[in-house]
Amino acid sequence: MSTPKFRLEATWVDHGEEPAKMKLALTNLSGADLKNFRLSYTGLMRAKADVETQNATFVKRFANFHQFDPLDNVVVADGETWEFSITNLTGNAQHRMDGPKSGYVTLEDGTHVDVDTGDLQIEGRPSEFAGNLIPEGKLTDPISVVPWPNHVAVSDFDVPPVVLCAADGTSAEEKRAINAVAALAKRLKYELPDRLRLTDVPGGRKLTLVHNAVLASEAYELSFAKAEVVLTYGDKAGLNYGLITLSHMMDGAKAEPTKFKFPTSGEIKDAPRYEWRGSHLDVSRQFYPTDAVERFIDILAWNKLNKFHWHLSDDEGWRVEIKGYPNLTKDGAVMGEGHEMPAQLGAGHKSTGGFYTQEEIKELIIHGQALNVEIMPELDIPGHCNAVLAAYPELRDPDEPEDNYRSIQGYPNNAINPGIPATYKFIETVMEEISDLFPSKYIHVGGDEVDEESWLQSPAAQKVMNEERLNGTLQLQAHFLGKVQKTIRKKGKIVGGWDEVSHGGGIDKEGGTLLFAWQKPEVGLELAEQGYDVVMTPGQAYYLDMAQSPVWQEAGAFWAGYASPEKTYTYEAAGEFPDHLKGRLKGVQACIWSEHLITRQVFNHQVFPRLNAIAEAGWTEKENKDWPRFAAQCRLLPRL
Structure with missing residues (x-):
């Protein structure tokens, strides 16, 4: 990579x-x-329509x-700096990543050159640094397992065996399970020795597997002795989880032998707290390659974690191949100069983006199934559809005024129109292909953050509202999502959605x-009281793009406050649910929104160990959770 020819630095000025x-x-x-x-840059502190500038033209x-131009006749000599300021922005910066995330200069000959960007600094006071967000912690037992099992009674610890070896009589199916977890461990932590082995070896310890249909499908039990470990499991998932627990224990004892040991007596009995233990990943704001x-x-x-909520579309990009609508990935999956969509959130002038072919998705689904991870697709409608409309502008009402509303993220007229017949043909085709592609019983339809002014100046939408006696955007959205739900049900699927799906009268529960x-x-x-099944993923605790500390030099968003690792760990989703509604609470989920996650390093800083903390919240009963113990273990866990 060549040394950048230009550098853009920003300072926040707020004297009150x-x-x-x-x-x-x-x-x-x-x-x-x-x-x-001309200077172009991307950033979340957006200029309002009445933006004021000094020493520049908006x-x-x-x-x-x-995009900003310098005033007439400005010449910036080599080594010199052009300075300007902007007033009237949509937010009030709180953290170092709230300034420009990327940018480029367009030269007088039309050439585009990327600029390097620095952190947003603050004027008038020194900015603070959060320091270490994870304490040293304290173990309750000298073993390493995350999430912590729900019954642990182990003792007589020793150094780990060389490897755990499948006992004679292990079935072919059980050997496949051992091989799958052994390969998983190797991919994630290649630097550590093998944990599991199919054949005997000197120094190895016998691993006996026992199927017990009385146990729940995800449950397992471990019995430890000096010469043998016995893993009893309810079904394939329970076998998988028992082998993963043993692999965690082997890793801890070998990576930090003065801290962690391997038990030679006692037992573990374990099963998950919730059926839905998930994580969402936004691959629209930043595209993540298949690997x-x-x-x-x-x-x-x-x-x-057994559910992968794959956020495959948003304003910034459509990421799944739809054969019936090829322009979704031709024009709706790429941004930059010369494309339908300009750069956003860390991108420059070069073509940025990508998508997953249906064959690639099939391979990832098979990969997840082998590891007991179900993939639920999300296609966010009717809002967050800038990429869809860039590819298929005919899904707009041509008689609706341009830029008559803007989403909270600043996109003009970004909702597909419920008053246009072409919209329903689009939904039918897309949902048919997605239903055929994904075996998950759920299709998540988004339904969030539709601006309350959406469609109010669309004659086509107003016609539907008058015919159906609907009052306002929210009722029209509910009407539209009800039709989408019927389409999805015809495919044998169940609708998932963000909490706003309940607005305007909601959909069939x-x-x-x-x-x-x-x-x-x-x-x-509130959703449970209305009769919906619920997964808890509140921004105040489980949105991993949120900053982990209020100090300036932390990265991340701030609309929901900040969520330290300890806050994320100790949050209890079931806290407000009365007994008669607890059956509606299906589980918990992390959400990984990618606006701020412009590098892998930032991703890992934001996501870990908070993702691990949510995994423990989903698996481990409240009375068995222990923050100091988790803090003592979490540094061993793999990152992206």
């Missing part, structure tokens, strides 16, 4: 007496004078994409309609 502003400084390091140029904004998604599925399995409560914890209880 007047509107906050952002100062920007573009330094020319190209070796030549810079003149007749050209345009599209969501997070901004990264495969490793993410591995990490879920290693943490005994029968048959297991599953809503994900994200806006605040109380929403989950």
